[in-house]
Each structure stands twice: as C-alpha cells, then as structure tokens.
Amino acid sequence: MPGRHYDWLRESSFSAASSSKNSKQQNVTILQWCWPNGNTFKFSQDFCWKQLGIPNCRVVTQRSLFSEADVVVFHNRGINKEKLPLELPRPPGQRWAWLTREPSVRNGDRRQFAGLFNLTVHFRRDADVTIPYGGLLPQDSKTPMENIQWNKTDLVCWVVSNYRESYKRSQVYKELSAVVPVKVYGRWANAPLAPKDLLPTLSRCYFYLAFENTIAKDYISEKLWRNSYQSGAVPVVLGASVQDYEAVAPPHSFIHVDQFASVKELGKYLQQLAGDVKHYREYLQWRREWKVELPDWKWRLCQICLRYPSFPPYKVYDDLEAWDNVV
Missing domain, CATH: 3.40.50.11660 (Glycosyl transferase family 10, C-terminal domain)
Known part of the structure; x- marks a missing residue:
C-alpha cells in the first residue's frame, strides 16, 4: 500500500514532539504579496500552528510588513498584472518565492523575472516547496x-x-x-x-x-x-x-x-x-x-515555513522560464 510519500498532508503537520523540539526557533514570517485573480483569503497569523501544528510560522498579508518578511510570496498571475516592489530596499536574507499552480504554457513571459526569485512554490515534486492539488x-x-x-x-x-x-x-x-x-x-x-x-x-x-x-x-x-x-x-x-x-x-x-x-x-x-x-x-x-x-490556500503558505530550515542559504533562479519549461 502507499509508502511514505502518500502521507504528504500528515507529514506536513508536525507531530507534538517535533513541534516541541522546534518551539525555540525564531518565527518565520511569510508575506503573501499578491493573490491570484485579485482574490484574497483571510486567516489568523497563527493559523499554521492552530490548524496544522507547524510552529514559529507567521503568515501576513500587510505589505507594510515587507521589511520584516523572511519570505515574500508572489503569485504568478498577480505579478503579471502589477509590478514587483523593486523600488523597496530588500532586507538581507529575504527570499522571494514564485508561486504558480499552472503548467508552463499558461505562465506567460517569465524572462522578466530572471535573477529575482530564490524559491519555487509549484505542483512539481522538484520545486523548493511542492503544493500538489491533492493527496x-x-x-x-x-x-x-x-x-x-x-x-x-x-x-x-x-x-x-x-x-x-x-x-x-x-x-x-x-x-x-x-x-x-x-x-x-x-x-x-x-x-x-x-x-x-x-x-x-x-x-x-x-x-x-x-x-x-x-x-x-x-x-x-x-x-x-x-x-x-x-x-x-x-x-x-x-x-x-x-x-x-x-x-x-x-x-x-x-x-x-x-x-x-x-x-x-x-x-x-x-x-x-x-x-x-x-x-x-x-x-x-x-x-x-x-x-x-484537497489542500487549501492557507495550507500552501504554511508549507513554506515547514520547508524553511532546509532552504539553501543562497539560491537564485537566473532562468526561471527554463526551470518552468522542464518536461
């Protein structure tokens, strides 16, 4: 019967033991910068802990908190309609995450994003953060x-x-x-x-x-x-x-x-x-x-906190389009 990779939802939610072990870690702040199709999703900042048992994870939507964010998430559909905040001073160590749930042919021109993103949040299993449609x-x-x-x-x-x-x-x-x-x-x-x-x-x-x-x-x-x-x-x-x-x-x-x-x-x-x-x-x-x-939007954002400790200290997608076009 199904092996370890089938338990992706249960595995995503830390057990009580894991949560206790990691409780002294500093909070990771995830800023959702833009949403798909102009939709917004309301949830409390401690949702990841209350609902999924993922500690030290704060998800925010206020753009005024840009300077405090460890990861800023940009939905591909959103940034194709508005400009990236390139005029804002980007704090050292802040990671920008490119998120899409669409295959490459529907993601538009990604050449404009060369050298801007550090993480991919994608349905592909080789993404930095994998967000499947179901499990x-x-x-x-x-x-x-x-x-x-x-x-x-x-x-x-x-x-x-x-x-x-x-x-x-x-x-x-x-x-x-x-x-x-x-x-x-x-x-x-x-x-x-x-x-x-x-x-x-x-x-x-x-x-x-x-x-x-x-x-x-x-x-x-x-x-x-x-x-x-x-x-x-x-x-x-x-x-x-x-x-x-x-x-x-x-x-x-x-x-x-x-x-x-x-x-x-x-x-x-x-x-x-x-x-x-x-x-x-x-x-x-x-x-x-x-x-x-079927995971919801909140679950997807919480996965970034869950994977955060394993992110490499420095990574940049110099050719995001080439990565997205892998077949």
Whole structure:
C-alpha cells in the first residue's frame, strides 16, 4: 500500500514532539504579496500552528510588513498584472518565492523575472516547496468494501468546459467515443453541473476521463483527486507521465492512456473491466484505507515555513522560464 510519500498532508503537520523540539526557533514570517485573480483569503497569523501544528510560522498579508518578511510570496498571475516592489530596499536574507499552480504554457513571459526569485512554490515534486492539488490521508478505520458506493449506470463520463480541437485530450476523446459511449457534462456539452451535483453525478460512472488540458511534468489536478477519487469513479488519466502518477497515486487506482497501444484497445479494456466486478473493484480497494484531502490556500503558505530550515542559504533562479519549461 502507499509508502511514505502518500502521507504528504500528515507529514506536513508536525507531530507534538517535533513541534516541541522546534518551539525555540525564531518565527518565520511569510508575506503573501499578491493573490491570484485579485482574490484574497483571510486567516489568523497563527493559523499554521492552530490548524496544522507547524510552529514559529507567521503568515501576513500587510505589505507594510515587507521589511520584516523572511519570505515574500508572489503569485504568478498577480505579478503579471502589477509590478514587483523593486523600488523597496530588500532586507538581507529575504527570499522571494514564485508561486504558480499552472503548467508552463499558461505562465506567460517569465524572462522578466530572471535573477529575482530564490524559491519555487509549484505542483512539481522538484520545486523548493511542492503544493500538489491533492493527496491522501489514512482512514481512521478500514472501510468495508460493501460500504463503498456502488450505483454505476454510465460506462465513461467526462466533464469539460474548455474544449479545443488541438488539445490531445480532445483527440483521445473523439477516438474513444467512437468505441464506447461517453457521457459528457460541462459547458461545452451544454450540460453544466452545479457544484453540489458534481460528485453525486460522477459516482454513477464506472470510469471518469481525468484528462488534463496540458501535458506537463507532475501536472495532476483536481480532475484526479476530486472528480475521480472523491466521486468513486475509476480515473482514466492523461497528462503527466505514468511514472508521475505512480509517484503520488495509490497503486492500481488509475488507468493511463499511455499504457495502451491504441485508444481502441483502451476502450475495449474499459468495457471488459466494467463487466468484471471482481477486477473492477480492485481499482477501488485503496478507498478502504485512504481518503483524499484537497489542500487549501492557507495550507500552501504554511508549507513554506515547514520547508524553511532546509532552504539553501543562497539560491537564485537566473532562468526561471527554463526551470518552468522542464518536461
């Protein structure tokens, strides 16, 4: 069953023993400078300690505290709309962190940021601070398989609003729908789902097409964690490599498009698997011991404090665009 890397949320929250050991450390002050899309999130300065057990961590949003901040976090979407505070005297040792949850093709021109940032806060596992879209926590007690929801009526389902012919996922969908029936929801299909209806609707599907709109390293979004895993539909995935999925997902819990010689072969496999209750349920066995957690914005900022002691004393991304473009 899942190894150490699956416990990312529990591991992120210090145990009481660890907290006590580190309690004498000086506070780390994280300043969130700009937010995505102009949204703001309110939370107390001691949130990281109260909610996650991470000590000595102060998260602030007042720009007047710039000179006190150990780390200043700039969301990529925010700094593409406003200027960086280059006119302010930057305290010695202060680190600037570049944060994005988007793959490289949607991050704009990063050449303008050459030599400015010391840290990356990113969904990639090789970032200085990794902020995945989802993860797993152990269940308090094992869930009997007979209690796992079983009300399947549709073979394959997909939710899509942004449909473009050039996307690989669109091409795979067209080939797959020629082999097996695919129930499509979302704006593109003129069948939008209200948030409260999303998971109940997808729970009636044997398989969900967790197709990312971009092929990128470690880019595994809520399409897997929420739409598939939380609904109880077995995900058919497309986006990151098989190896990237294997690094974070429970064993034998997903089906990757790249594991088949053709989309036609994939379609045949899905039909066969849906008719084989024993083998289909093997893809759901992980749900007996694990549950999905979707981290919020506050959790992401607290991770910077958690990783702070391991940051190198001096590091600069001279070519942020090159780093972001790694495939």
